[in-house]
Amino acid sequence: MLSRRSFFRKILENDEARAFLMNSLAVGEADSAVGLDKAAAHVTDPVLARKIYRHFAEENRHARIFGRHLEQQLGVKPQPLPPELDYEQFVRRYAMGIPMERLEDPEPFTTSELIRFMVGCKAGEERACAEMEGLLTDLAADPATVEVLREIHEDEIRHVSFSTEELNTLAEAGHADEVRSELRRARRAEAKAHRAVSRAFMGKLMSLLGAPGIVRFFAGVGIDIQFVVKWAFPGELDRPWVENPMPVPDRPRAASSEAAPGTL
Ligand SMILES: [Fe+2]
Numbered sequence: 066m067l068s069r070r071s072f073f074r075k076i077l078e079n080d081e082a083r084a085f086l087m088n089s090l091a092v093g094e095a096d097s098a099v100g101l102d103k104a105a106a107h108v109t110d111p112v113l114a115r116k117i118y119r120h121f122a123e124e125n126r127h128a129r130i131f132g133r134h135l136e137q138q139l140g141v142k143p144q145p146l147p148p149e150l151d152y153e154q155f156v157r158r159y160a161m162g163i164p165m166e167r168l169e170d171p172e173p174f175t176t177s178e179l180i181r182f183m184v185g186c187k188a189g190e191e192r193a194c195a196e197m198e199g200l201l202t203d204l205a206a207d208p209a210t211v212e213v214l215r216e217i218h219e220d221e222i223r224h225v226s227f228s229t230e231e232l233n234t235l236a237e238a239g240h241a242d243e244v245r246s247e248l249r250r251a252r253r254a255e256a257k258a259h260r261a262v263s264r265a266f267m268g269k270l271m272s273l274l275g276a277p278g279i280v281r282f283f284a285g286v287g288i289d290i291q292f293v294v295k296w297a298f299p300g301e302l303d304r305p306w307v308e309n310p311m312p313v314p315d316r317p318r319a320a321s322s323e324a325a326p327g328t329l
């Protein structure tokens with residue numbers, strides 16, 4: 066049987082599988098930024114809008130870091146992912162976060178929409194953190210990639226803490242029940258999206274590595290079990306992991322001095 070450790074060792078030994086993994090990470094980061102700049106424009110609190118915009122810029126920065134790493138290590142540029150690996154598409158299909166059409170409507174978010182936006186951020190960022198933590202161990206034999214992952218992981222910890230901090234503020238302002246039920250709903254929707262993409266992702270990697278059918282079968286079962294556990298136990302609202310996770314100047318962002326995406 067292929068252990069997780071030997072599975073990732075085989076990926077590192079196979080240029081095509083390695084490029085597939087790195088490309089998925091680079092594109093995933095770029096996709097996670099989509100819509101955050103528009104969401105920032107729907108928030109009436111100028112300091113919160115700045116924080117969301119900073120989040121947008123940091124996700125774009127992650128995409129550039131992974132993209133550069135992909136080019137330096139394997140000499141290829143990031144390529145778009147096929148639909149079955151498009152995590153953001155599944156996230157939207159399962160109604161996590163704010164629909165894209167709503168972001169085209171300039172009307173500011175209601176409190177319920179802000180809660181829905183923030184629980185979507187939290188569920189997605191919690192997954193990003195968990196995935197990074199797994200990869201830090203799985204790819205230990207590739208120090209250059211680990212260095213990149215470690216830098217990005219520190220930001221993801223702040224991103225989880227930022228959304229958690231905002232949700233705690235909303236809960237303390239009298240919306241605790243809505244925050245808790247929306248958070249459970251978002252985590253369950255995220256778990257569905259993660260299962261769909263993980264099955265496709267694992268299938269592709271197993272094909273590249275020539276893994277036998279029985280190994281693919283048990284890998285799929287493992288992904289399904291992970292999904293069932295997350296769906297059954299989505300967890301409660303916790304406290305931020307770090308203090309002051311998204312520092313920004315305590316004043317509105319002047320339109321003329323708006324930072325270009327990714328200039329952080
Ligand atoms: Fe990221």
Ligand SMILES: [Fe+2]
Nearest residue numbers: 190193221224
């Ligand atoms: Fe993030």
